[in-house]
Amino acid sequence: MSILNSKFDIVSVDNPVSLAALAQILKVPGGMTLSSEGTPVAGVIPAGAIVTMDTTTGEALLATTGDVAAARLNAKMVFVVIDGNKDFSGAFVQRLTVLHGGFTMLTDQYDAGAYTPGKYVSFNAGKVKLAGATDQFMGVVGPAGLDAVNGVLQVIVPQGAGL
Numbered sequence: 001m002s003i004l005n006s007k008f009d010i011v012s013v014d015n016p017v018s019l020a021a022l023a024q025i026l027k028v029p030g031g032m033t034l035s036s037e038g039t040p041v042a043g044v045i046p047a048g049a050i051v052t053m054d055t056t057t058g059e060a061l062l063a064t065t066g067d068v069a070a071a072r073l074n075a076k077m078v079f080v081v082i083d084g085n086k087d088f089s090g091a092f093v094q095r096l097t098v099l100h101g102g103f104t105m106l107t108d109q110y111d112a113g114a115y116t117p118g119k120y121v122s123f124n125a126g127k128v129k130l131a132g133a134t135d136q137f138m139g140v141v142g143p144a145g146l147d148a149v150n151g152v153l154q155v156i157v158p159q160g161a162g163l
Helices: 088-093
Strands: 009-013 023-027 050-053 060-062 079-083 095-099 103-107 120-124 127-130 139-147 152-157
Touching: 023 079, 079 103, 103 139
Parallel strands: none
Antiparallel strands: 009 103, 023 095, 050 060, 050 079, 079 095, 103 152, 120 127, 120 139, 139 152
16 A cells, blocks of 8 residues: 555556556565664655566566667566555565556656656656657656646556567
8 A cells, every 4th residue: 555645546547357457566675674663664665666677586676777779678677666665564565566557647756857748758766757769668648747736747558568
Protein backbone atom coordinates (compact mmCIF):
# COMPACT_ATOMS: atom_id res chain seq x y z
CA MET A 1 0.00 0.00 0.00
CA SER A 2 1.30 3.44 -0.92
CA ILE A 3 1.80 6.11 1.71
CA LEU A 4 -1.26 8.29 2.18
CA ASN A 5 0.30 11.46 0.78
CA SER A 6 1.50 9.72 -2.40
CA LYS A 7 0.28 11.28 -5.64
CA PHE A 8 0.78 8.04 -7.60
CA ASP A 9 -2.27 6.31 -9.08
CA ILE A 10 -3.18 3.85 -11.84
CA VAL A 11 -6.05 5.55 -13.67
CA SER A 12 -6.83 3.03 -16.42
CA VAL A 13 -5.95 -0.39 -17.71
CA ASP A 14 -5.44 -0.90 -21.46
CA ASN A 15 -7.12 -4.28 -21.52
CA PRO A 16 -9.32 -5.46 -18.64
CA VAL A 17 -8.34 -9.06 -19.38
CA SER A 18 -4.64 -8.25 -18.93
CA LEU A 19 -5.18 -6.92 -15.39
CA ALA A 20 -2.63 -4.14 -15.95
CA ALA A 21 -0.14 -6.41 -17.64
CA LEU A 22 2.87 -8.06 -16.06
CA ALA A 23 2.88 -7.72 -12.26
CA GLN A 24 5.99 -8.80 -10.38
CA ILE A 25 7.32 -8.70 -6.84
CA LEU A 26 10.97 -7.61 -6.64
CA LYS A 27 13.27 -7.62 -3.62
CA VAL A 28 15.08 -4.45 -2.59
CA PRO A 29 18.87 -4.54 -2.01
CA GLY A 30 20.07 -4.38 1.57
CA GLY A 31 17.12 -5.83 3.42
CA MET A 32 15.26 -4.32 6.34
CA THR A 33 16.91 -2.10 8.94
CA LEU A 34 15.33 -1.02 12.19
CA SER A 35 15.45 2.32 14.03
CA SER A 36 16.52 2.48 17.67
CA GLU A 37 12.81 2.13 18.58
CA GLY A 38 12.50 -1.03 16.48
CA THR A 39 10.43 0.34 13.61
CA PRO A 40 11.45 -0.33 10.00
CA VAL A 41 13.52 2.44 8.41
CA ALA A 42 11.96 3.79 5.22
CA GLY A 43 13.72 3.01 1.97
CA VAL A 44 14.32 5.27 -1.01
CA ILE A 45 11.98 3.90 -3.70
CA PRO A 46 8.57 5.65 -3.82
CA ALA A 47 5.39 4.55 -5.57
CA GLY A 48 5.53 5.71 -9.18
CA ALA A 49 9.31 5.29 -9.48
CA ILE A 50 10.78 3.53 -12.51
CA VAL A 51 12.95 0.49 -11.71
CA THR A 52 14.87 -2.26 -13.49
CA MET A 53 16.11 -5.63 -12.26
CA ASP A 54 19.71 -6.15 -11.24
CA THR A 55 21.03 -8.66 -13.77
CA THR A 56 22.85 -10.63 -11.07
CA THR A 57 20.46 -10.66 -8.11
CA GLY A 58 17.06 -9.85 -9.66
CA GLU A 59 16.61 -7.07 -7.10
CA ALA A 60 14.92 -3.76 -7.93
CA LEU A 61 17.17 -0.83 -8.80
CA LEU A 62 16.15 2.70 -9.78
CA ALA A 63 16.28 2.85 -13.59
CA THR A 64 19.33 5.01 -14.17
CA THR A 65 19.24 5.94 -17.84
CA GLY A 66 17.19 5.21 -20.91
CA ASP A 67 20.01 6.10 -23.33
CA VAL A 68 20.52 3.25 -25.79
CA ALA A 69 22.76 5.12 -28.25
CA ALA A 70 25.74 2.76 -27.81
CA ALA A 71 23.82 -0.45 -28.44
CA ARG A 72 20.25 -1.67 -28.52
CA LEU A 73 21.38 -4.30 -25.98
CA ASN A 74 21.48 -1.45 -23.44
CA ALA A 75 17.66 -1.42 -23.47
CA LYS A 76 16.17 -2.43 -20.14
CA MET A 77 12.88 -3.97 -19.12
CA VAL A 78 11.47 -1.28 -16.89
CA PHE A 79 8.75 -1.47 -14.28
CA VAL A 80 6.61 1.11 -12.48
CA VAL A 81 6.55 0.71 -8.70
CA ILE A 82 3.05 0.32 -7.24
CA ASP A 83 4.14 -0.14 -3.61
CA GLY A 84 7.40 1.56 -2.69
CA ASN A 85 9.58 0.90 0.33
CA LYS A 86 9.22 4.44 1.67
CA ASP A 87 6.19 3.47 3.78
CA PHE A 88 6.10 1.14 6.80
CA SER A 89 4.74 -1.95 5.05
CA GLY A 90 7.20 -1.64 2.15
CA ALA A 91 10.09 -0.94 4.52
CA PHE A 92 9.14 -4.00 6.58
CA VAL A 93 8.91 -6.55 3.74
CA GLN A 94 11.55 -4.92 1.47
CA ARG A 95 9.69 -6.06 -1.62
CA LEU A 96 8.15 -3.92 -4.33
CA THR A 97 5.02 -4.62 -6.32
CA VAL A 98 5.74 -3.49 -9.87
CA LEU A 99 3.96 -3.41 -13.24
CA HIS A 100 5.57 -3.57 -16.67
CA GLY A 101 2.90 -1.91 -18.79
CA GLY A 102 -0.67 -1.90 -20.03
CA PHE A 103 -1.94 1.02 -17.96
CA THR A 104 -2.18 4.78 -17.63
CA MET A 105 -0.76 6.36 -14.49
CA LEU A 106 -0.53 9.63 -12.63
CA THR A 107 2.85 10.15 -10.99
CA ASP A 108 4.78 12.83 -9.18
CA GLN A 109 8.03 11.03 -10.04
CA TYR A 110 9.14 13.05 -13.10
CA ASP A 111 11.95 15.39 -14.11
CA ALA A 112 11.16 19.00 -15.01
CA GLY A 113 10.18 19.54 -18.63
CA ALA A 114 7.54 20.69 -21.10
CA TYR A 115 5.24 17.65 -20.98
CA THR A 116 2.54 17.94 -23.60
CA PRO A 117 0.13 15.16 -24.63
CA GLY A 118 1.62 12.60 -27.02
CA LYS A 119 5.30 13.31 -26.31
CA TYR A 120 7.47 10.25 -25.82
CA VAL A 121 8.91 9.68 -22.35
CA SER A 122 11.85 7.70 -21.03
CA PHE A 123 13.42 7.44 -17.57
CA ASN A 124 16.35 8.75 -15.56
CA ALA A 125 17.28 8.06 -11.92
CA GLY A 126 13.94 6.35 -11.32
CA LYS A 127 11.87 9.23 -12.70
CA VAL A 128 9.97 9.82 -15.93
CA LYS A 129 11.69 12.25 -18.31
CA LEU A 130 11.10 13.53 -21.81
CA ALA A 131 12.72 11.14 -24.29
CA GLY A 132 15.75 12.30 -26.21
CA ALA A 133 16.87 11.14 -29.65
CA THR A 134 18.74 8.10 -28.31
CA ASP A 135 16.51 7.22 -25.34
CA GLN A 136 14.50 4.06 -24.85
CA PHE A 137 10.79 4.88 -24.87
CA MET A 138 8.63 3.73 -21.96
CA GLY A 139 5.43 5.49 -22.96
CA VAL A 140 3.82 8.78 -23.93
CA VAL A 141 2.39 11.73 -22.06
CA GLY A 142 -1.34 11.13 -21.66
CA PRO A 143 -4.12 13.47 -22.78
CA ALA A 144 -4.21 15.19 -19.36
CA GLY A 145 -0.49 16.02 -19.68
CA LEU A 146 1.17 17.69 -16.72
CA ASP A 147 -1.06 19.01 -13.95
CA ALA A 148 1.30 21.62 -12.48
CA VAL A 149 -1.22 22.64 -9.80
CA ASN A 150 -1.32 19.14 -8.27
CA GLY A 151 2.19 18.14 -9.35
CA VAL A 152 1.23 15.00 -11.29
CA LEU A 153 2.03 13.81 -14.80
CA GLN A 154 -0.25 11.48 -16.75
CA VAL A 155 1.69 8.79 -18.64
CA ILE A 156 0.36 6.02 -20.89
CA VAL A 157 2.61 2.96 -20.43
CA PRO A 158 1.76 0.39 -23.14
CA GLN A 159 2.35 -3.32 -22.76
CA GLY A 160 5.88 -4.14 -23.90
CA ALA A 161 6.93 -0.57 -23.16
CA GLY A 162 10.44 0.13 -24.33
CA LEU A 163 11.15 -3.33 -25.67
